[in-house]
Amino acid sequence: MRKIIVAIDGHSSCGKSTMAKDLAREVGYIYVDTGAMYRAVTLFALRQGLFSPDGGIDAARLETLMPEVTVSFRLDEATGLPLVCLNGECVERDIRGLEVSAHVSPVAALPFVREALTRQQQAMGRERGLVMDGRDIGTVVFPDAELKVFVTASAEVRARRRYDELAAKGMAADYDDILRNVQERDYIDSHREVAPLRQAPDALLLDNSLLTVAQQKAWLMERFKEKTDDMA
Ligand code: DC
Numbered sequence: 001m002r003k004i005i006v007a008i009d010g011h012s013s014c015g016k017s018t019m020a021k022d023l024a025r026e027v028g029y030i031y032v033d034t035g036a037m038y039r040a041v042t043l044f045a046l047r048q049g050l051f052s053p054d055g056g057i058d059a060a061r062l063e064t065l066m067p068e069v070t071v072s073f074r075l076d077e078a079t080g081l082p083l084v085c086l087n088g089e090c091v092e093r094d095i096r097g098l099e100v101s102a103h104v105s106p107v108a109a110l111p112f113v114r115e116a117l118t119r120q121q122q123a124m125g126r127e128r129g130l131v132m133d134g135r136d137i138g139t140v141v142f143p144d145a146e147l148k149v150f151v152t153a154s155a156e157v158r159a160r161r162r163y164d165e166l167a168a169k170g171m172a173a174d175y176d177d178i179l180r181n182v183q184e185r186d187y188i189d190s191h192r193e194v195a196p197l198r199q200a201p202d203a204l205l206l207d208n209s210l211l212t213v214a215q216q217k218a219w220l221m222e223r224f225k226e227k228t229d230d231m232a
Contacts, residue, residue: 002231003029003129005144006224007137009197010151012185013158015208015216016133019151021081022217023224024131032073032124034134034141035104036084037117039095040071042104044086057106066116097171101181105188108135114194135189138200147227148203149220155182157209 006029008020017033024031041062045051048065050058073082074090083092094100107113114136121141124130132141138148159179166173189197199205204223208216 001228003127004146004228004231005125005128005142006131007142007145007148007200007203008131008133008151009135009138009148009200009203010206011153011158011197012182012189013162014151014153015161015213016151018213019216019220020131020133023220025080026221027224029129029131030124031082032121032130032132033082033084034117034121034132034137036092036095037071037120038108038113039100039104040084040086040091041069041113041117042100042107043091043095044069045107046099046103051103055103055106057103057110059110062107062110063112066112069116071117071120096166096169098166098173098177098181101185105185105192109188109192109194111194118195135197136195138203139198140195143200146231147223148200149206149223150199150203151206151208153207153209155179155186158182 006020006023008016010016017035020033021031023029045057045062048061050062052058068087070087072085072088074085075081076083083090084095085091118141121132125132125142134141138145138150156179159175159182162178162182163173163175206216206219211219
C-alpha cells in the first residue's frame with residue numbers, strides 16, 4: 001500500500017503527540033515530534049546563556065552558533081519511540097521542563113531556526129510513511145501531506161493535562177504558571193511572522209476538550225483508514 005504523510009498541527013498541550021505516536025506505532029510509520037526539535041535548540045541557547053533576564057534572546061549570537069547545533073533522534077529500545085538528542089546527547093527529559101517551555105516561543109519565531117529545522121523535517125519525509133506533529137507541518141513543511149489534522153482544546157483543559165503529565169514524572173509545577181505559559185505560547189505561536197500557527201484549509205479540525213485519549217486515537221485511525229482506502 002502506498003505510504004502517506006500525516007501532518008498533525010495544533011495548539012500546545014492538546015495531545016497531538018499522544019495521538020501521533022499511537023497512530024505511527026499502529027501503522028508502522030516513523031513518528032517525528034517537531035516541537036522537540038525547537039525545544040532542543042532552546043536548550044542549547046539556554047546552556048549558552050543567550051537569554052537576557054527579561055527573556056529576550058541574542059538572536060545574532062544564536063545564528064552564528066547554529067552550525068554547531070545538531071538535533072537528531074535515537075530510538076528508545078524499550079518503548080520503540082524516538083528520543084531527541086542535542087549534539088549526540090539525549091536531552092528528552094531536559095527539554096520538557098518549564099524553563100525550556102518558557103523560552104521556546106521566541107526561538108521558534110526566528111526565521112533561521114525555522115529554515116534549518118524545516119529543511120531537516122522535509123528530508124525525513126522523503127520516503128513518506130511519516131506521522132509528524134507540530135505547528136506548521138500541514139501549512140509549511142508538508143503542504144502536500146495526504147492527511148492533515150488540526151487539533152485544539154480549551155486552554156484550561158490543556159494546562160491541566162500538562163500539569164498532570166509533569167506531576168506523573170515527579171516534576172514539580174504550579175497550575176497557574178502552566179496556564180499562563182499555555183496562553184502566552186498560543187498568542188506568540190499564532191501571531192509570529194514566520195509560519196504562524198493556523199489551520200490549513202484542507203485540514204480536519206479536532207477539538208478534543210471532551211474526548212478521551214482512546215476516543216481521539218480511534219478517530220484518527222478512522223481518518224487514516226479512509227484516506228489510505230481511498231488511495232488503494
Ligand atoms: O509541541 P511543543 O509544545 O513541544 O512545541 C514547543 C514549541 O515549539 C511551541 O511553543 C511552538 C514551537 N513549534 C513550532 O513553532 N513549530 C513546530 N513545528 C513545532 C513546535
